[in-house]
Amino acid sequence: MSRVWNFSAGPAALPESVLRRAAEEMLDWQGKGLSVMEMSHRSPEYTRIFEKTRDDFRKLLNVPDTHDVLFMQGGAVGMNAIVPMNLLQGFEQAAFVNTGAWSKKTTKEFSKYGLARVVLDNANALANTAAACYVPECASLLDRVNGQQMAYLHYCDNETISGVEFNGQIEALAGQLDCPVVADMSSNILSKTLDVTQYGLIYGGAQKNVGPAGVTIVIIDKALLNRALSICPSAFAFGTVAENGSMYNTPPTYSIYIAGLVFEWLIEKGGVPWAQAQAQEKSALLYDTIDNSDLYNCPVRRQDRSRMNVPFTLADEALNSSFLSKAAEHGLVQLKGHKSVGGMRASIYNAMPLEGVKALVDFMRDFEKTEA
Amino acid sequence: MSRVWNFSAGPAALPESVLRRAAEEMLDWQGKGLSVMEMSHRSPEYTRIFEKTRDDFRKLLNVPDTHDVLFMQGGAVGMNAIVPMNLLQGFEQAAFVNTGAWSKKTTKEFSKYGLARVVLDNANALANTAAACYVPECASLLDRVNGQQMAYLHYCDNETISGVEFNGQIEALAGQLDCPVVADMSSNILSKTLDVTQYGLIYGGAQKNVGPAGVTIVIIDKALLNRALSICPSAFAFGTVAENGSMYNTPPTYSIYIAGLVFEWLIEKGGVPWAQAQAQEKSALLYDTIDNSDLYNCPVRRQDRSRMNVPFTLADEALNSSFLSKAAEHGLVQLKGHKSVGGMRASIYNAMPLEGVKALVDFMRDFEKTEA
Known part of the structure; x- marks a missing residue:
């Protein structure tokens, strides 16, 4: 499994x-x-x-x-x-x-x-x-x-x-x-x-x-x-x-x-303060990856960005389906954005470990290098 | 287990x-x-x-x-x-x-x-x-x-x-x-x-x-x-x-x-007709046991008795708690009647096999012989 x-x-x-x-x-x-x-x-x-x-x-x-x-x-x-x-x-x-x-x-x-x-x-x-x-x-x-x-x-x-x-x-x-x-x-x-x-x-x-x-x-x-x-x-x-x-x-x-x-x-993990620190670290890693790239963009004003749901778009929409299918090959699923806004969305609630977000940002950087 | x-x-x-x-x-x-x-x-x-x-x-x-x-x-x-x-x-x-x-x-x-x-x-x-x-x-x-x-x-x-x-x-x-x-x-x-x-x-x-x-x-x-x-x-x-x-x-x-x-x-079992036949057989076995005993009684008019929920009382209410605790020792649980009517209730929905009802009636007969 x-x-x-x-x-x-x-x-x-x-x-x-x-x-x-x-x-x-x-x-x-x-x-x-x-x-x-x-x-x-x-x-x-x-x-x-x-x-x-x-x-x-x-x-x-x-x-x-x-x-x-x-x-x-x-x-x-x-x-x-x-x-x-x-x-x-x-x-x-x-x-x-x-x-x-x-x-x-x-x-x-x-x-x-x-x-x-x-x-x-x-x-x-x-x-x-x-x-x-x-x-x-x-x-x-x-x-x-x-x-x-x-x-x-x-x-x-x-x-x-x-x-x-x-x-x-x-x-x-x-x-x-x-x-x-x-x-x-x-x-x-x-x-x-x-x-x-x-x-x-x-x-x-x-x-x-x-x-x-x-x-x-x-x-x-x-x-x-x-x-x-x-x-x-x-x-x-x-x-x-x-x-x-x-x-x-x-x-x-x-x-x-x-x-x-x-x-x-x-x-056991440390309660809500632990979850809060994790959410901060995970979302910062993901937003930094987005902000430091030419391919990805997040439309939300910085200070109001959600620590739970990270929406982002690709500069070239034609790459969307390739992004999603390659992500799935890497075991990264359910990244498609809501139909009303398009693009991508990564939801990173408490149960998503930092490891999962690291896997996502590694993939995103790699995708940008090789595909964009 | x-x-x-x-x-x-x-x-x-x-x-x-x-x-x-x-x-x-x-x-x-x-x-x-x-x-x-x-x-x-x-x-x-x-x-x-x-x-x-x-x-x-x-x-x-x-x-x-x-x-x-x-x-x-x-x-x-x-x-x-x-x-x-x-x-x-x-x-x-x-x-x-x-x-x-x-x-x-x-x-x-x-x-x-x-x-x-x-x-x-x-x-x-x-x-x-x-x-x-x-x-x-x-x-x-x-x-x-x-x-x-x-x-x-x-x-x-x-x-x-x-x-x-x-x-x-x-x-x-x-x-x-x-x-x-x-x-x-x-x-x-x-x-x-x-x-x-x-x-x-x-x-x-x-x-x-x-x-x-x-x-x-x-x-x-x-x-x-x-x-x-x-x-x-x-x-x-x-x-x-x-x-x-x-x-x-x-x-x-x-x-x-x-x-x-x-x-x-x-x-797989045979659908609703199978469930209906099972319900008939299981409830008949239980009601017959009740009707053929001096200890147990079901207050519901015969033709209107539920095939799913079988309420019954013991002739001597003082035996209720002993009935429930001995039943539990035999792995027969949740037999206490609803608080508004008292007595006992055996609910025998589709997922209760005939074997379970047989175990219950065996226990009931045995309890009547030895305790009543």
């Missing part, structure tokens, strides 16, 4: 040791004679797995007692409706920062439930040029949001398609805003330290930095648990889910177990 | 051969060098897995071209809200047949979106006596439903807690009803042949007869795809999900893969 270096934007690579342990435990979890997949979600065995997973996650992000951690379903796209249905009681509008395809999608879905106020926008992120791919200046948010009776301010901390990432700008302002901050961290959660107290709500689909697709993690300020509209489905109502310890309906038990193995792996 | 006989009501036992194959393929699916869990849902490899899974499911239930098959999230509890949000456009009410805890829960959640008309009810299923646990006479449905402008008629084909199962009564009437039939088949789908053309919508959480928790299968008449309320979340709108081939948001990819392995296993 030869494992590839998998640069998929999600579902994405998982630590090999996690997969190995999952395979070993598949038929017989810790001598109990059954798979985790076969366990009742209310059994003592599964309760142990679930509680350790939740507690490890809390520990990794230093989630304070003021906040609940919920395991839900539907992914970030589901959350685009679930969040307004849960937080709009008593409000008519919310504020949105649009920095790319994902935040725009969130804003659009919100309009089913209330008035979406776009308070900051980087114009046309999909143009994918340096003029379009950036994080706008956030200081003006205070004037645009405060006093406006916003239910919340929503932003997407890392735009997976265009590769634009915030670097604490909104977290730093949160204390001065008169509404809670809601952050979509689907693609960069657990890759940097956070001050969770500054957020009303953080959510993320698991399939990038956490585990398999099908589980959504929610960190929510307990003060926001009872602001649901009457139309909010019980299975997706934060208050109901919290009261029932994420077991109001049957949770995606096996996916949560895999997430738990990922958390154990991350704790 | 010694595998137990797992009688959990769900998440439930899976075929050992499926788990074995999942373990073998965990790190390297068919020589591609990565786990199914790590595959982009849009990759050619995963597309193959997904399409084969969907097509095998269609084949198993002879799903006609008039109906779409969708893979969604949120389970049956989520569907209690998702179904009305999808089918109420132009209607104010729907009809409900209440035969136990699950159908009652469905009716209650519906009330958030419209007027729930309970057209048949077996009084107090939770009383768990022969007088309460039965399928009511269905012929009167025609008078109670037709001409009433119902959006649909909902019922639960198998009540997992009280062990009450329909036997085609509503399917037989469907052609004479003036609204579509919606069936919750979470706990008995793929255990009997169906005439899918008679249903507007069939849905089921996977964690009983299909695969791991976290995936919900929907079979829907295409004529019903565009009746969603404006508040219906895009990620849960049947029309949107169908248009996007169940990929509007990232589906629970690994759980769908496991479901696909279960479908392959079932096809």
Whole structure:
């Protein structure tokens, strides 16, 4: 067996040791004679797995007692409706920062439930040029949001398609805003330290930095648990889910177990500070390779470049298919950029080791020398 | 390693051969060098897995071209809200047949979106006596439903807690009803042949007869795809999900893969007719053992007894804990009844072999002889 270096934007690579342990435990979890997949979600065995997973996650992000951690379903796209249905009681509008395809999608879905106020926008992120791919200046948010009776301010901390990432700008302002901050961290959660107290709500689909697709993690300020509209489905109502310890309906038990193995792996490695240092080193290596070449180009403004998703183009588009096929021959897969922006994209989440990024940059340099 | 006989009501036992194959393929699916869990849902490899899974499911239930098959999230509890949000456009009410805890829960959640008309009810299923646990006479449905402008008629084909199962009564009437039939088949789908053309919508959480928790299968008449309320979340709108081939948001990819392995296993075994014959033989063996004993009793009316979930009580409740602990010593686990009804419950879905049920009845007879 030869494992590839998998640069998929999600579902994405998982630590090999996690997969190995999952395979070993598949038929017989810790001598109990059954798979985790076969366990009742209310059994003592599964309760142990679930509680350790939740507690490890809390520990990794230093989630304070003021906040609940919920395991839900539907992914970030589901959350685009679930969040307004849960937080709009008593409000008519919310504020949105649009920095790319994902935040725009969130804003659009919100309009089913209330008035979406776009308070900051980087114009046309999909143009994918340096003029379009950036994080706008956030200081003006205070004037645009405060006093406006916003239910919340929503932003997407890392735009997976265009590769634009915030670097604490909104977290730093949160204390001065008169509404809670809601952050979509689907693609960069657990890759940097956070001050969770500054957020009303953080959510993320698991399939990038956490585990398999099908589980959504929610960190929510307990003060926001009872602001649901009457139309909010019980299975997706934060208050109901919290009261029932994420077991109001049957949770995606096996996916949560895999997430738990990922958390154990991350704790052993050194936790979120380790992941943050790794992300810095890996992304710097890749961006340096791009910036020091004549063939490759990254359209994102330097200080706003994502440490998770590195989009780049080749100066000669005619070389794209040769780049992809030769990369695959070297065991480097899933490098094609999102169809809406073209070019290439290397997603380098926590589970991608430095070794994998080194293999990629070696290939890129070699390709430039021999093919371009 | 010694595998137990797992009688959990769900998440439930899976075929050992499926788990074995999942373990073998965990790190390297068919020589591609990565786990199914790590595959982009849009990759050619995963597309193959997904399409084969969907097509095998269609084949198993002879799903006609008039109906779409969708893979969604949120389970049956989520569907209690998702179904009305999808089918109420132009209607104010729907009809409900209440035969136990699950159908009652469905009716209650519906009330958030419209007027729930309970057209048949077996009084107090939770009383768990022969007088309460039965399928009511269905012929009167025609008078109670037709001409009433119902959006649909909902019922639960198998009540997992009280062990009450329909036997085609509503399917037989469907052609004479003036609204579509919606069936919750979470706990008995793929255990009997169906005439899918008679249903507007069939849905089921996977964690009983299909695969791991976290995936919900929907079979829907295409004529019903565009009746969603404006508040219906895009990620849960049947029309949107169908248009996007169940990929509007990232589906629970690994759980769908496991479901696909279960479908392959079932096809090899002989398909749904095989499962139906097995269910008949296994449940008859267990009910006969109960009926021929002085210690055990099943409260459900004979002709309405579930072939999937067999609830029974011990004449002396003081023996309950000894029964459970001695059963566990014999590798027979998860036999405790639901907390709302007490006693015991043996869930014997497709993946429970006859051998497991034989082991259970041998133990039950032995326990009666030696302990009662």
